[in-house]
Amino acid sequence: MEAIIEACCKQLKIGRVFYQEYKKIEADTHEAFLLELLKKEIEHRQIVRKNRLLKNANFDVIKTFNNYDFSELEIPSSLTLEDLKSASMIEKKENLIIYGGVGAGKTHLATAIGVEACNQGRKVRFYRTAALVNQLTDAKAHGDLQKYMKQISQCDLLICDEWGFIPFDKEGAQLLFQVISECYERRSVIITTNLKFSDWNTIFYDEIMTAAIIDRLIHHSHLILAKGLSKRFCSSTINC
Numbered sequence: 217m218e219a220i221i222e223a224c225c226k227q228l229k230i231g232r233v234f235y236q237e238y239k240k241i242e243a244d245t246h247e248a249f250l251l252e253l254l255k256k257e258i259e260h261r262q263i264v265r266k267n268r269l270l271k272n273a274n275f276d277v278i279k280t281f282n283n284y285d286f287s288e289l290e291i292p293s294s295l296t297l298e299d300l301k302s303a304s305m306i307e308k309k310e311n312l313i314i315y316g317g318v319g320a321g322k323t324h325l326a327t328a329i330g331v332e333a334c335n336q337g338r339k340v341r342f343y344r345t346a347a348l349v350n351q352l353t354d355a356k357a358h359g360d361l362q363k364y365m366k367q368i369s370q371c372d373l374l375i376c377d378e379w380g381f382i383p384f385d386k387e388g389a390q391l392l393f394q395v396i397s398e399c400y401e402r403r404s405v406i407i408t409t410n411l412k413f414s415d416w417n418t419i420f421y422d423e424i425m426t427a428a429i430i431d432r433l434i435h436h437s438h439l440i441l442a443k444g445l446s447k448r449f450c451s452s453t454i455n456c
Contacts, residue, residue: 233260264335269334275342276377279327288321290441300440302326303332305404306373312406313431316442322408325442326375329406338372345392346382352391361391368395373404380411383419393425400432407433 222235233256238430241256243249281301284300299305303310312329314322330340343351351422355364368374374395384392399405411419417426 218405222309230259231257231264233257249381258359265337269339270331273330273334273340273342275327275330276323276344277327278331279324281328284324284328285321288443289325290443292438292440295440296439300329301332303329303336303338303373305438306333306338306357309401309404309436311404311437313437314406314440315410315412317410318416320442322442323377323409326377326406326408326439330373330375333373339370340373340375341368341371342375343377345376345379346384348376348395349388349392353388356387356391365395365398367399369402371403373406374399375406375408377408379409380416380419383421386421389420389422389425393420393429396429396432401436404450405433405445411436432451 218235222232225234234253237256238249238253241249241252243252286297286396291300295305312326314325316322327342330342333340352361352364355361396405413430416430417423420426420429
């Protein structure tokens with residue numbers, strides 16, 4: 217009988233919870249039993265979906281808000297701490313620009329927001345900006361740019377980490393501009409950078425393009441300042 221139940225579940229594409237957990241359920245009525253079984257299946261599917269979203273996001277390291285030090289952040293009045301923790305800006309298709317020195321916790325914050333978004337069932341893509349540009353360039357060279365852009369267009373949140381650490385060539389800058397333009401007012405973008413806006417022309421080498429990218433990013437956006445010292449340096453220095 218158990219083998220038949222398992223085979224039926226597989227044929228109907230119902231998760232293993234149905235044929236592995238039903239014996240553990242205690243209920244007074246058929247309806248109560250079925251309800252508990254359905255709840256377990258829903259919970260299982262939610263966990264599977266969250267894990268798939270986290271994997272597809274391609275985070276370097278999974279980080280959450282646990283033990284994150286918010287005291288070193290300067291958050292604008294347009295945003296609350298709860299907004300950050302709940303990633304509420306994604307619903308409004310607003311952007312975050314996280315500016316600060318090396319090791320100040322920018323990537324951790326961006327990743328934690330992305331993880332929270334995945335937990336809410338949203339699609340996230342995390343990129344080191346230089347790697348994103350390289351992948352865009354390769355996709356274009358192989359005739360796959362449209363397919364690659366479609367993948368980005370399907371996400372709810374795009375995270376570009378280490379923006380400005382490495383300058384781009386003209387083609388790379390144009391492709392990155394294309395991505396930002398495609399995201400404009402369609403999905404949220406999080407940028408982490410250690411460069412002031414006035415220095416962005418050093419990575420794009422084109423004042424008009426730089427101005428256009430800044431214009432699209434700062435519209436519907438919030439600027440967060442990460443003011444702390446390098447967390448990695450402090451963790452290895454006694455008198456930090």
